[in-house]
Amino acid sequence: MDAGKAGQTLKTHCSAQRPDVCRWLSPFILSCCVYFCLWIPEDQLSWFAALVKCLPVLCLAGFLWVMSPSGGYTQFLQGALVCSAVGDACLIWPAAFVPGMAAFATAHLLYVWAFGFSPLQPGLLLLIILASGPYLSLVLQHLEPDMVLPVAAYGLILMAMLWRGLARGGSAGWGALLFTLSDGVLAWDTFAQPLPHARLVIMTTYYAAQLLITLSALRSPVPKTD
Numbered sequence: 001m002d003a004g005k006a007g008q009t010l011k012t013h014c015s016a017q018r019p020d021v022c023r024w025l026s027p028f029i030l031s032c033c034v035y036f037c038l039w040i041p042e043d044q045l046s047w048f049a050a051l052v053k054c055l056p057v058l059c060l061a062g063f064l065w066v067m068s069p070s071g072g073y074t075q076f077l078q079g080a081l082v083c084s085a086v087g088d089a090c091l092i093w094p095a096a097f098v099p100g101m102a103a104f105a106t107a108h109l110l111y112v113w114a115f116g117f118s119p120l121q122p123g124l125l126l127l128i129i130l131a132s133g134p135y136l137s138l139v140l141q142h143l144e145p146d147m148v149l150p151v152a153a154y155g156l157i158l159m160a161m162l163w164r165g166l167a168r169g170g171s172a173g174w175g176a177l178l179f180t181l182s183d184g185v186l187a188w189d190t191f192a193q194p195l196p197h198a199r200l201v202i203m204t205t206y207y208a209a210q211l212l213i214t215l216s217a218l219r220s221p222v223p224k225t226d
Contacts, residue, residue: 020067021067021218024063024066024067025063025211027059027062027063028056028059028060028063028211031052031055031056031059032056032207034052034055035052035053035055035056035203036203038052040052042199045092045093046092049092050088050089050092051089053088053089053092054085054088054089056207056210057081057084057085057088057207057210058081058082058085060081060210060211060214061078061081061082061085063214064077064078064081064214064217065078067218068217068218072114073114073217074217076110076111076113076114077110077111077114077213077214077216077217079107079110080106080107080108080110080111080114080213081107081210081214083103083104083106083107083110084103084104084107084210086100086103087100087101087102087103087104087107088100090103098147098150101150101151101154102150104154104183105153105154105157108157108158108160108161109157109161111161111164111165111176111213112157112160112161112164115161115164115165115167115168115172115176116164116168117164119167120167121163121166121167124163124166124167125159125163128159128162128163128166129159132155132158132159132162132180135184136152136155136159138192139151139155139187139188139191139192140152142191142192143191147191151187151191155187158179158180158183159180161176161179161180162176162177162179162180164176165177165179165213168216170216171212171213171215171216172212172213172216174209174212175208175209175210175211175212175213175214175216176209176213177209178205178206178208178209178212179205179206179209179210179213181205181209182201182202182203182205182206182209185198185201185202185205186198186202189202
């Protein structure tokens with residue numbers, strides 16, 4: 001679902017109306033290829049590993065700077081992408097897990113603000129709570145006491161981001177859904193029990209999610225020029 005939906009959305013934007021989209025997305029695609037080709041072992045902690053992991057998301061922030069007209073929505077997305085890159089770097093080092101989680105929580109809050117609150121759709125929020133709440137409660141049972149509050153707060157913020165993304169619809173909704181899936185797999189793999197191919201699932205859904213949310217900003221075909 002992740003690669004297929006992202007590919008379909010990308011194909012739509014790479015049309016005659018937006019001939020520069022694929023060209024300006026090429027750094028993101030190339031940096032993703034570098035990440036998956038190198039596949040640096042998780043026990044090799046280095047700034048190079050952090051850079052390789054962060055680069056695709058930073059490329060998306062640069063893509064928005066070029067392709068999307070200035071405006072509040074784009075600026076919030078760029079801020080969220082930068083915060084996500086900080087979170088990516090922090091998660092390279094296990095000791096920086098909490099700061100990394102805080103960086104991603106900030107990114108989700110920026111996404112919530114960007115997506116807005118109209119239409120409100122409170123029924124959708126109720127469905128998300130009913131679907132995600134039991135899973136979050138199950139994850140919390142595997143945590144050390146000092147981690148329960150931070151992870152619970154992050155989970156609630158993630159639910160809010162999913163709610164507003166789905167309410168906005170389009171590629172933002174699919175991106176929010178994939179982001180939630182990525183974090184759900186990450187949480188279980190980290191706190192409950194290791195999952196087979198967890199890292200591959202986490203990173204493919206994560207990069208696809210960030211791409212889909214980024215593409216939701218493309219409402220004008222005119223890129224910035226010097």
